[in-house]
Structure formats: structure tokens, C-alpha cells
Amino acid sequence: MSEFQHLERLTQALLAAATRAGADQADAVALDASAVSVDVRAGRLEHAERADGVEIGLRVICAGRQASVSASDHTTRTIDEMAARAVAMAREAPVDDTLGLADPDQLAHDIDMARLEMNDPGSDPTPQALQEMALAAEAAALAVIGISTVESASAGHSRRRIWLAGSNGFSAGYGRSGHSLSAIAITGEGLGMERDWAGESRVFAADMPSPEEIGRLAGERAIARRGARKPPTGAFPILYDERVAGALIGHLVGAVNGTAVARGASWLRNALGEAVLPPGFDLREDPHRPRYGASRLFDAEGLATAPRLIVADGVLQGWTLDLATGRKLGMASTASAMRSAGSPPSPGVTNLELTPGTRTREALIRDMGRGLVVTSMLGASINATTGDYSRGAAGFWVENGEITHAVNECTIAGNLRDMLMRVTAANDLPDWRAMRVPSLLVEGMTVAGG
Incomplete structure (x- = not known):
């Protein structure tokens, strides 16, 4: 829960800064995301990447004009500068009388996303586990007779936590998880080369097909293109x-x-x-x-x-x-x-x-x-x-x-x-x-x- 409390505090700080800067209305978003991806080729790790960070965004509306700004730094100074810049930008924007936040009586009351099962409660896969899945997909593709090489096999995992808040009183958030696996197989050489791929993504790891199934399908699709x-x-x-x-x-x-x-x-x-x-x-x-x-x-x-x-x-x-x-x-x-x-x-x-x-x-x-x-x-x-x-x-x-x-x-x-x-x-x-x-x-x- 602490991650959401931090994101909620950031959105409230953004809204307060927007009000101080002179915005008539404002809404804010804070996102905390982490992602790991692994690519393998020829039985070896080719590329691994991890990304973590918090991003904040603010939209202000001033007399029928709007502007949006974002930042990856979330210090108090940055938040105040964002709000001042957004209001200054909005005052130079064209007027659009259709702009405006929802009325409070329009807002959703059912905001507990738990019943939608958007966040896998299981442990995050380690980079080593992702590499093993990618290698298994690559091996399954190469096992298809006629496949000359696998261009790449990739596995990834991500988690995102999001909080939305508005000066109209709305404030809610949720988390999402993601698992992905793909392979690109090649048959033939030179001008006779053909490629195809297979890949899947799911919220829950338990719903993913096996790496062997994905790799085999990529190989079979490529062979069919000869x-x-x-x-x-x-x-x-x-x-x-x-x-x-x-x-x-x-x-x-x-x-x-x-x-x-x-x-x-x-x-x-x-x-x-x-x-x-x-x-x-x-x-x-x-x-x-x-x-x-x-x-x-x-x-x-x-x-x-x-x-x-x-x-x-x-x-x-x-x-x-x-x-x-x-x-x-x-x-x-x-x-x-x-x-x-x-x-x-x-x-x-x-x-x-x-x-x-x-x-x-x-x-x-x-x-x-x-x-x-x-x-x-x-x-x-x-x-x-x-x-x-x-x-x-x-x-x-x-x-x-x-x-x-x-x-x-x-x-x-x-x-x-x-x-x-x-x-x-x-x-x-x-x-x-x-x-x-x-x-x-x-x-x-x-x-x-x-």
C-alpha cells in the first residue's frame, strides 16, 4: 500500500501547486513502473534491460484553455515549477469551451480494481528465469526442421502502479502486471529467406503458454512461408x-x-x-x-x-x-x-x-x-x-x-x-x-x- 500512498501524495501535491499557480481546474497522474526484458540469440544472452522510475503529469485548465506537463523528477521544487509552467502555457493556448473536469456527481464510486485481477500476486520472475524462458523458446523454434536461425527470443515482465486525482475530488489508483514472451524464426538464406514470429502476453504468469509452445509455433509459421x-x-x-x-x-x-x-x-x-x-x-x-x-x-x-x-x-x-x-x-x-x-x-x-x-x-x-x-x-x-x-x-x-x-x-x-x-x-x-x-x-x- 505504501507505493500507492506515495503516488497519491504526489498527485495531491501537484493539484495544490496548480491551485497556487492560478489554475481554475487541474488533474494529475503519478506512475511508478518497473520492467525487465531479456533477449537471447544463438543460445546466449544478447541483451538485458531493466527500467524503474516514477513519472508525474499535470493538466491545468484556465478560462477554457489547457496545458499538460510531465517530469520524472518529483521534488517539491520541480512540482512547483511544473505547475507554474503549465499555467503559463495554458494562458497562451486557444480557448476551447468544451474543456473541463467531470462534475463531482459524475465520478465513479466503485474504484476497487481488485476484482478485475489486474495485478499478479506471484513473485516477479528473476532475470535468470526470463533468460531461461527465452532460451527454451529459441530451442523449440530451432528444433523445427528447416529453421536456419532464430533472429531473437525475448521474455519480459513489468509492473505499473498508477494514481489519478483531480481538483473535482476524484482520487483513485491501481496496479497492473505484465508477462510477455516471443520468438522470431528464420528459414532459408539470402533472397530465399523468410521469417515469422509468435508471441503472447498476459497479466498473470499462470495464463501464459509455455516457451516451447511459442517457439514451436514461430518455427512452424516460418517454415510455412518457404x-x-x-x-x-x-x-x-x-x-x-x-x-x-x-x-x-x-x-x-x-x-x-x-x-x-x-x-x-x-x-x-x-x-x-x-x-x-x-x-x-x-x-x-x-x-x-x-x-x-x-x-x-x-x-x-x-x-x-x-x-x-x-x-x-x-x-x-x-x-x-x-x-x-x-x-x-x-x-x-x-x-x-x-x-x-x-x-x-x-x-x-x-x-x-x-x-x-x-x-x-x-x-x-x-x-x-x-x-x-x-x-x-x-x-x-x-x-x-x-x-x-x-x-x-x-x-x-x-x-x-x-x-x-x-x-x-x-x-x-x-x-x-x-x-x-x-x-x-x-x-x-x-x-x-x-x-x-x-x-x-x-x-x-x-x-x-x-
């Missing part, structure tokens, strides 16, 4: 594997973010109450899911969070809003505010889940006939206003309903509004993801290959 070549050019169905399908839905999520909508820079800015997915699809946000890294009972402005449907039966239900964007659009906040120490709140989402389908990924591939399965993407050209979409991709080519070979160096293109209305979901909804999205088949997209 002999990759460019696909033909034309209009084909595309199956977004569950590894990357979340990125497609992420474009929808970004388009319904209140910041983009308020600026008019969203291809869904006029779509409220309209179909944005086929009938039967729900897109649900659940910030109260236990043991998920982004879960929370209150947002960065102290409002109580709750599960909500962003899309219900294919129809867009609402925007993702914090207090300021809600006021701009004449709506209530959806308790979606997020912030870092050095920035003001902005809307964001946690723990999304898209309705899965009833058929397997393999059944959708059989029904494709001829087309592309995408397993990785790079680069992006997305027009936020029109929804025009173009991305580099790699994956596997399908002929007569069967995967025939790996493909690379291709571009896939379409318009997001049209694409999302032509999706079919598989039943392979992944677990332990911040965005749980199954494999998605999209008809009639453009593939540009060789």
Missing part, C-alpha cells in the same frame, strides 16, 4: 487471418473515435444509426473483463466505465467519447478517456470483441475458391475521410479451396465502408487479446502482385 512469391493481380476474396483481422476492425474503431468525428475527419462521420457491418455482427467493448491488461473500472477522467455495444446487429450505436469530445458533439462521455503523464485525456477503447461466425477458417478457405489468406501486413495508406484503403500484405495463395503456396510483396486495396459490409466471420475467436476478432473473409478486393 518459397513465397508474388500473387497474381486482380479482384479476389481475401481472408484476414485472426492474427491480423483485428487491424481491419481497428479502422472501424478509429473512425468512430470522437476526436476524428468532431473534426469531420472520419469516413463514418455521418453513419450513426446506419449499418456498418452485416446483420448479426456485434462489436462489444467490455472494460470489466478480469485478467485483461486494459481492463478498468474508471477512465482517465474518473468516470465509471461499463460494457457497451459500439455496433449492434451491424448498426453503429455511438461514438467513443471523453468529456471534451462528448461536449463538442452534444453527447455524454462514454467513459472512454485515456491519458499519459504528458498529455491531456483523449478517447480510446478497451477489450473489444466481434461476434464470431459458425464456420471454421478452413471451411471459409474452401469456399473462397481462388484468393488470398493474409497473415501479416506492413505499411498503410488509409484516407481517414473517404475510407480508401491500401496495405502491403503477405500470406498464402488459395487455389480450388486449398492453400497452395506462400505469397509476399503484394498490395491489397478497397474501400473500408464497402469492405466491412462484405465480411464473413469464422468461428476462431482468439482469447487473451485486447481486440478479439476472428478470421474475416472479405469478398471482391483488389490484389496487386506480379
